[in-house]
Amino acid sequence: MSFEPKITLFSCHYTSQQSCAEKGKELQQLGFPASITLVRVPCTGKVQVTTLLQAFEDGADGVYVVGCPVDGCHNVKGSVRAAKRVAAVKKALEELDVESGRIEMFHLPRGLHPEFVAAGMAMDKKIRALGPSPFQS
Amino acid sequence: MIVAERKPMAEIIEMVKDCSKVLVLACRGCVTVCSAGGEREAAALASLIRLGMKKQGKAIEIIEGSLVRQCDKEYINAIDEWNGQYDAIVSTACGVGVNFIANLRQETMVYPALNTTFFGGSAEQGIWTEQCAGCGDCVLHLTGGLCPVARCAKSLMNGPCGGSVCGKCEINKDTECIWQSIHDRLGSLGRGSQMEVIAPIRDWSTAGHGGPRKIVRNDLTIS
Ligand code: SF4
Ligand code: SF4
Numbered sequence: 001m002s003f004e005p006k007i008t009l010f011s012c013h014y015t016s017q018q019s020c021a022e023k024g025k026e027l028q029q030l031g032f033p034a035s036i037t038l039v040r041v042p043c044t045g046k047v048q049v050t051t052l053l054q055a056f057e058d059g060a061d062g063v064y065v066v067g068c069p070v071d072g073c074h075n076v077k078g079s080v081r082a083a084k085r086v087a088a089v090k091k092a093l094e095e096l097d098v099e100s101g102r103i104e105m106f107h108l109p110r111g112l113h114p115e116f117v118a119a120g121m122a123m124d125k126k127i128r129a130l131g132p133s134p135f136q137s
Numbered sequence: 138m139i140v141a142e143r144k145p146m147a148e149i150i151e152m153v154k155d156c157s158k159v160l161v162l163a164c165r166g167c168v169t170v171c172s173a174g175g176e177r178e179a180a181a182l183a184s185l186i187r188l189g190m191k192k193q194g195k196a197i198e199i200i201e202g203s204l205v206r207q208c209d210k211e212y213i214n215a216i217d218e219w220n221g222q223y224d225a226i227v228s229t230a231c232g233v234g235v236n237f238i239a240n241l242r243q244e245t246m247v248y249p250a251l252n253t254t255f256f257g258g259s260a261e262q263g264i265w266t267e268q269c270a271g272c273g274d275c276v277l278h279l280t281g282g283l284c285p286v287a288r289c290a291k292s293l294m295n296g297p298c299g300g301s302v303c304g305k306c307e308i309n310k311d312t313e314c315i316w317q318s319i320h321d322r323l324g325s326l327g328r329g330s331q332m333e334v335i336a337p338i339r340d341w342s343t344a345g346h347g348g349p350r351k352i353v354r355n356d357l358t359i360s
Contacts, residue, residue: 050177053184057191092181095146096189135191 005127007036008055009120010082011066012044014074014110030117033124044068045078052089052103056135062127063089064104066119072110079107099130138167138258139231140265141174141251143182150189152248153227156197159186160223161250162216162238163203164230171265174229174251176203182229182250207234213241256287273343273350279331281322286344288315294336 009016016038028034041047044067055063065086067079083105090100104126106119143149153159161183169175183199190197200222204212207230216226216238225246228235232253239247255267270287276294277284286292290308296316300307304317323331343350 048177049181050184053181053188056188057184092146092185096150096185096192097147098192135188 003128003132005035005061005124006059007062007064007123007127008060009036009038009064009066010041010044010047010051011038012041012068012074012078014068015066015108015116016040027117032117032120035124036120043075043078044082045075047082047085049085049088052085056133059133059136061133062102062123062130064106064119064123066106066108066116068110069107074110098134101126102130102133138170139233139253140171140255140257141168141231141253143173143178144250144252146185146189149186149227149250153186153197153225154193156224158198158200158223160200160202160219160226161186162207162226162228164207164234165203166206166208166230168229168231168251171259179203179229182227186227208237210241213237216242270344279336280319281326281328283315283319283322285315285319294339
């Protein structure tokens with residue numbers, strides 16, 4: 001049976017700027033996977049553990065966060081905080097006996113960079129390999 | 138404050154596995170300050186319980202509530218707001234809170250979401266350390282304000298023991314030898330001679346070895 005993953009991406013304004021270019025068409029043209037729903041946040045430091053868990057409750061098979069480079073966050077520590085929360089959710093998933101790789105953190109340069117698309121492709125590939133979320137009732 | 142941390146999810150899921158409705162009850166006291174059982178942590182726990190149950194193919198309805206404290210009768214009464222809406226309470230308070238609910242609500246099943254760990258303080262953001270063991274007969278005036286009961290692995294009253302090496306405890310090289318620190322601090326306060334005073338054999342009955350403890354303040358009781 002073919003599996004079309006649902007992946008939720010939380011990304012800050014700075015690292016996801018290209019999603020606005022040409023009404024998002026540019027990302028599509030660059031091969032950004034259609035399985036990914038992008039949620040833009042002012043700063044990934046604002047993404048709470050509950051926000052990440054809610055994405056799984058809402059049916060995501062995978063979740064990832066893209067924030068600024070560790071030493072170059074627009075809000076100084078925002079992306080570091082996000083990474084800590086992603087790590088906390090990874091641990092909680094393990095406690096529930098669920099693959100911790102269903103959630104990831106990426107620190108990427110700001111603006112239009114191929115890494116943003118590459119991270120999406122990597123996540124899409126990984127979640128396809130992991131299969132559907134075990135939280136689907 | 139009382140410092141605690143969340144129990145492993147597998148343990149919590151096992152507690153609630155036969156429930157269809159649960160009240161996850163946060164405490165806005167100590168456990169909010171130590172980020173273990175405040176409203177934010179209770180919301181994350183509610184989400185994790187729903188996910189854990191979903192994984193087992195079960196649905197569970199969760200109500201989230203919180204009390205100012207769970208260690209006062211008056212505040213426990215506020216639980217009545219959710220009467221009839223749950224099969225069990227999962228409390229994110231310390232063990233005191235869980236006990237208080239059990240004491241005061243005969244018909245209510247209550248489960249602990251946390252492992253209550255120690256009386257301590259926040260050494261830096263995200264790090265808490267044990268400072269006092271509530272022994273009921275404080276000796277801090279003799280030890281430069283540093284607690285040998287809670288902070289010495291052997292709770293020695295006449296330390297340090299022979300295992301103290303370069304200011305570290307023999308149980309772990311990352312653990313401060315509190316008796317070395319007591320020695321150094323008394324010295325720097327000009328009270329070094331205190332180290333030569335032999336503490337008498339201690340009566341530990343005040344520390345809980347004499348059974349559960351109770352304080353009655355007749356100046357405050359109203360009956
Ligand atoms: S119930 Fe426990 S955690 Fe809550 S305020 Fe009282 S002592 Fe602190
Ligand atoms: S001596 Fe007893 S009361 Fe005093 S700080 Fe240590 S454990 Fe607490």
